[in-house]
Amino acid sequence: MKGRDILAKLHDAKFRTDKSYVDVTYAELVYEVMLEAGGLEEAALLSSNDANVIIRSGVGTVTKLPPTPKATPEGGGPSPAGANATEQRQFDINDGAKLGIVGVAQTSSAPRHTITAKLGEKCLEFLKKHLDKAGVMLWTDAAGDVVVSAPNIDQSPRYKFVRQRGQLRNAVNVIDHNFVNDTTKRVSSVVVYSRGPGRKTGKGKIRGEFIDQEMVALGIDRAEAVRDVNVFDEAQAVKYARAKLAEINRGAWHLTYTISGHTAPTGNGNQRVVITPDTVAQIEDDELGISGLFYVEAVEYSAPPTTTNVTFMRLQDCFFEKDPTIVEQIEKVNSGKKRRKRRKK
Secondary structure (H helix, E strand, O other), X not given: OOOOOOOHHHHHOEOOOOEEEEOOEHHXXXXXXXXXXXXXXXXXXXXXXXXXXXXXXXXXXXXXXXXXXXXXXXOOOEOOOOOOHHHHHHHOOOOOHHHHEOOOOOXXXXXXXXXXXXXXXXXXXXXXXXXXXXXXXXXEOOOOOEEEEOOOOOEOOOEEEEEOOOOOOOOOOEEEEEEEEXXXXXXXXXXXXXXXXXXXXXXXXXXXXXXXXXXXXXXXXXXXXXEOOOOOOHHHHHHHHHHHHHHHHHHHEEEEEEEEOOEEEOOOOOOEEEXXXXXXXXXXXXXXXXXXXXXXXXXXXXXXXXXXXXXXXXXXXXXXXXXXXXXXHHHHHHHHHHHHHHHHO
């Protein structure tokens, strides 16, 4: 059985007129476009996928200790790890109202900024264009609510896939696989160009570059150039370049297993749990020479026979820069929704 979730409404809906949004946060933008598309008024706006993972697999998320260090907004050293380190890593909580505004550079004195949706533009494509720069993604959970978040790679591995050469049966029986590692699709660097406001000479040039050291070590010298008018300073250009490089690498490296059943053993082997996306798995594959931790990007269940297609992504390709204060933004948007409902009654 195949179908579409409620994001189909955003995918199918188009703007019926040019529409401008002034100094909106990312959460506010998602909510306003949900209203524009129609049919999503009752959907909750969430900033975490943890509850959805528990519903689908029956097991909660376990944070790695110590968590992966997170760069500061200025690109400095790692932030201190605390009890809520995973939340900090996932949603970069910062002071300053301007940080969360779509497209505005990270400065408290940023000017008012307007983004415009064009007549006939698809609602989902418009959102994705701006959310990509913020490092957050849009999806729905098992309850039919909308999640605005980023992949959580700061998890302990939930499953362990072991594939030993010469063994007819393993803890996870891989029936088939599709492994692609195509360096011809990758580049050694991405350069982002834009034009920003200049003090004396009008608009000045903005340039940001991020280099793939893995490709440089292989002797590859091939750059990708991107121009985007919604990049407003060099720091943002560098982050966007890194995000684009990760996107290119995700298209060039991917692994899919077709396994028997819908479950896999946990890392310690004490139990089996249902495989779900937005989790981390440990893979030890003698046949393909793959070893390490990988992000579970997508899962497709089939029956009969009972099989599961699991698509993995390298953790280093899960780069999503977390600038917006999504948790605070969504709490504010949801509070506004409640007030509007009370006024209607």
